[in-house]
Amino acid sequence: MDRQKLENLLADMSVSEKIEQLVQLHGGFFGEVDMITGPAAEFKMDADRPYRTGTVLGEHGAEHLRNLQDRMMAKQPHRIPAIFMADVIHGYKTAFPVPIAIGSSFDPDLAEEIASAAAEEASAAGVHVTFSPMVDLVRDPRWGRCMESTGEDPYLNSAMAAAFVRGFQGDDISKKGKIAACVKHFAAYGAPVAGRDYNVTEISEHTLFEDYLKPYRAAVEAGVKLVMTAFNTIDRKPCTTNRHLLRDVLREDMGFKGVVISDYNAVGETVIQGSSADRADAAKKALIAGCDIDMMSDCYLNGLEGAIKSGEVDEKLLDEAVMRVLELKNELGLFENPYKDGSAEREKEVIFSEKIQALGRRAAEETTVLLKNDGILPLKNGQKIGVVGDLAQSKEIVGSWSIFADASRTVTLREALEKLCPETEFVFSGDAPTETELEKIASCDAVLLCLGEDQSRTGESMSVADISLSDGHRELFSRVSAVNKNTVALIYGGRPLAIPEVAKAARAVVEVWLPGTVGSYAVADIIFGKVNPSGRLSMSIPYCSGQLPISYSLFNTGRPKPETDSFVRYVSNYMDVPNRPLYSFGCGLSYCEIAYSEPILSKNVIRRGEKITASVSVENMGDSAVTETVQLYIRDIKGSVVRPLRELKGFKRVGLEPHEKKNVEFEISEDMLKFYDAEMNFTAEAGGFTLWIGHDSLTKNGADFRLED
Numbered sequence: 001m002d003r004q005k006l007e008n009l010l011a012d013m014s015v016s017e018k019i020e021q022l023v024q025l026h027g028g029f030f031g032e033v034d035m036i037t038g039p040a041a042e043f044k045m046d047a048d049r050p051y052r053t054g055t056v057l058g059e060h061g062a063e064h065l066r067n068l069q070d071r072m073m074a075k076q077p078h079r080i081p082a083i084f085m086a087d088v089i090h091g092y093k094t095a096f097p098v099p100i101a102i103g104s105s106f107d108p109d110l111a112e113e114i115a116s117a118a119a120e121e122a123s124a125a126g127v128h129v130t131f132s133p134m135v136d137l138v139r140d141p142r143w144g145r146c147m148e149s150t151g152e153d154p155y156l157n158s159a160m161a162a163a164f165v166r167g168f169q170g171d172d173i174s175k176k177g178k179i180a181a182c183v184k185h186f187a188a189y190g191a192p193v194a195g196r197d198y199n200v201t202e203i204s205e206h207t208l209f210e211d212y213l214k215p216y217r218a219a220v221e222a223g224v225k226l227v228m229t230a231f232n233t234i235d236r237k238p239c240t241t242n243r244h245l246l247r248d249v250l251r252e253d254m255g256f257k258g259v260v261i262s263d264y265n266a267v268g269e270t271v272i273q274g275s276s277a278d279r280a281d282a283a284k285k286a287l288i289a290g291c292d293i294d295m296m297s298d299c300y301l302n303g304l305e306g307a308i309k310s311g312e313v314d315e316k317l318l319d320e321a322v323m324r325v326l327e328l329k330n331e332l333g334l335f336e337n338p339y340k341d342g343s344a345e346r347e348k349e350v351i352f353s354e355k356i357q358a359l360g361r362r363a364a365e366e367t368t369v370l371l372k373n374d375g376i377l378p379l380k381n382g383q384k385i386g387v388v389g390d391l392a393q394s395k396e397i398v399g400s401w402s403i404f405a406d407a408s409r410t411v412t413l414r415e416a417l418e419k420l421c422p423e424t425e426f427v428f429s430g431d432a433p434t435e436t437e438l439e440k441i442a443s444c445d446a447v448l449l450c451l452g453e454d455q456s457r458t459g460e461s462m463s464v465a466d467i468s469l470s471d472g473h474r475e476l477f478s479r480v481s482a483v484n485k486n487t488v489a490l491i492y493g494g495r496p497l498a499i500p501e502v503a504k505a506a507r508a509v510v511e512v513w514l515p516g517t518v519g520s521y522a523v524a525d526i527i528f529g530k531v532n533p534s535g536r537l538s539m540s541i542p543y544c545s546g547q548l549p550i551s552y553s554l555f556n557t558g559r560p561k562p563e564t565d566s567f568v569r570y571v572s573n574y575m576d577v578p579n580r581p582l583y584s585f586g587c588g589l590s591y592c593e594i595a596y597s598e599p600i601l602s603k604n605v606i607r608r609g610e611k612i613t614a615s616v617s618v619e620n621m622g623d624s625a626v627t628e629t630v631q632l633y634i635r636d637i638k639g640s641v642v643r644p645l646r647e648l649k650g651f652k653r654v655g656l657e658p659h660e661k662k663n664v665e666f667e668i669s670e671d672m673l674k675f676y677d678a679e680m681n682f683t684a685e686a687g688g689f690t691l692w693i694g695h696d697s698l699t700k701n702g703a704d705f706r707l708e709d
């Protein structure tokens with residue numbers, strides 16, 4: 001439909017029809033709805049009104065959505081098609097590893113392929129928009145939603161955000177197999193005070209712009225079609241009614257042109273937060289602030305019309321918001337084909353295709369992180385191996401946002417081990433082995449001990465005050481490691497868990513995260529050496545909850561700690577634990593040693609607008625092929641505001657055959673040195689810098705250079 005037709009359509013719509021386009025309800029409002037006590041009654045609607053709304057939340061399935069679309073269009077005064085939006089976060093029917101794991105691949109191409117596969121499956125099931133990617137930075141694993149983010153670092157999250165958007169949307173969202181993406185939750189939802197979900201966010205303007213906003217900006221630059229507002233407040237103002245955030249920052253500064261949608265009842269919650277007088281006031285504030293769609297509240301439905309008619313809210317704002325929704329429908333091609341790709345045949349063809357299963361397995365190969373190995377791994381086939389812990393036999397290892405995933409397809413670790421290693425004798429037991437079982441475990445050559453959390457312990461609202469292993473798992477670890485010293489700990493979960501005792505006593509530690517539908521095959525292949533691990537932590541693993549929030553990217557303070565893990569009085573440190581995480585961002589081992597040469601700079605002075613190169617050679621000292629993630633960090637020594645001790649500025653995944661040596665080069669530009677100065681200008685200040693190129697965020701492989709005017 002051309003622009004003129006869209007404008008004619010808008011001009012022909014009544015105020016209430018326009019408002020209905022800005023309302024999103026879930027599936028409970030359609031079909032056999034109880035109009036007396038059900039949600040529709042609560043929202044004071046007649047039975048037909050849900051059908052006149054513009055978008056629907058969480059419904060899926062080709063036949064069902066074709067049918068729903070027909071029913072909705074039939075009741076729309078202008079037969080406007082609805083958009084079906086759903087949370088396809090890390091896969092639709094096939095679940096891929098959780099996003100915190102995808103971050104650990106340090107492989108944006110993989111993220112793009114995953115998003116593209118998820119879009120293929122979901123679009124076949126009639127879904128038009130996904131509420132993904134979630135790009136909130138996560139530095140506090142008490143927050144259960146860490147699993148939905150790709151990690152703690154703005155540079156990594158930005159690369160991943162753009163990749164997800166490309167994967168979901170391609171170059172044209174009307175094309176077959178593509179869906180529109182919605183970046184969330186704008187903004188800084190990942191930094192709730194004390195890690196408690198939905199709590200207020202206390203954040204400085206510098207930290208917000210320097211760290212937290214960058215991944216959203218990257219998604220906007222990649223062309224994301226929607227942005228979701230966050231539940232939290234920033235500076236005591238709810239994000240959903242924050243005009244400055246939504247109009248000045250998102251639209252003006254970042255240049256976002258698409259649709260802004262609230263989070264679930266976030267408009268209504270501003271009343272409970274105490275910043276809107278009532279639901280009509282909330283509706284007014286949200287629309288003025290720039291929130292186009294009201295997800296799952298009756299604020300717009302029942303509160304906007306009066307404000308428009310009385311002139312309290314300019315109808316122009318309503319028209320602009322409706323036009324953005326109509327434009328999205330148009331870009332999806334819904335006016336021509338309201339079902340888009342939804343078809344039962346296509347569902348059969350695409351969902352669980354071999355290609356997608358193979359991608360799920362490769363994804364988990366890349367996202368599993370080997371944290372410690374004293375040489376016990378890889379295990380040899382043909383040995384007797386104990387496999388202990390309920391998690392080894394659990395299908396709850398997919399992730400709490402795999403709401404549409406087919407659990408019957410989930411491969412457990414036990415199933416994977418038995419299938420892939422027929423010549424190995426496995427001795428299985430659960431979380432509470434009997435004495436007889438312990439005796440058998442004692443006689444094994446090694447034990448795979450599955451610890452951590454299943455998917456029910458992570459995700460929305462699943463905050464914890466203490467990120468230690470459960471008492472049961474700590475006891476299990478001591479019982480098993482007391483009888484068998486060859487214990488390999490496999491850590492499951494959607495958040496980093498504090499595992500200092502395991503890190504000390506286990507012979508190897510593997511961060512498995514929640515590996516998805518077929519990820520257990522990859523875990524088995526890594527343990528038995530068929531795959532050389534290459535994952536790197538996307539989020540630091542702390543010693544204990546008291547260190548939180550934590551990141552590798554720290555500041556010096558006026559009293560920096562000398563290079564020791566022991567306590568030093570009158571410097572900034574703890575008496576009981578080191579300042580650094582137990583395992584820092586970017587860390588992860590493979591089965592090969594990698595040797596780095598010192599970085600060589602093409603020049604050690606950059607003049608404004610110029611670029612230099614920094615290169616190292618990396619050599620695989622091992623006997624198997626490996627992928628090494630070469631990481632570039634930079635420190636700006638002095639600035640008009642204090643600068644972090646190091647920031648990730650680049651990474652490259654480099655494939656190395658046994659004993660192969662390669663040269664890896666990074667371009668260093670003035671742009672990479674820019675930051676928000678004391679006056680909030682995004683600029684690079686002349687002066688000294690250090691860069692490091694190495695294996696992880698702890699690398700000391702550095703060289704100095706200067707930026708000169």
Ligand code: BGC
Binds near residue numbers: 087131184263264460
């Ligand atoms: C979550 C969002 C999600 C929405 C719709 C909310 O509770 O915060 O991330 O997209 O529900 O399901």
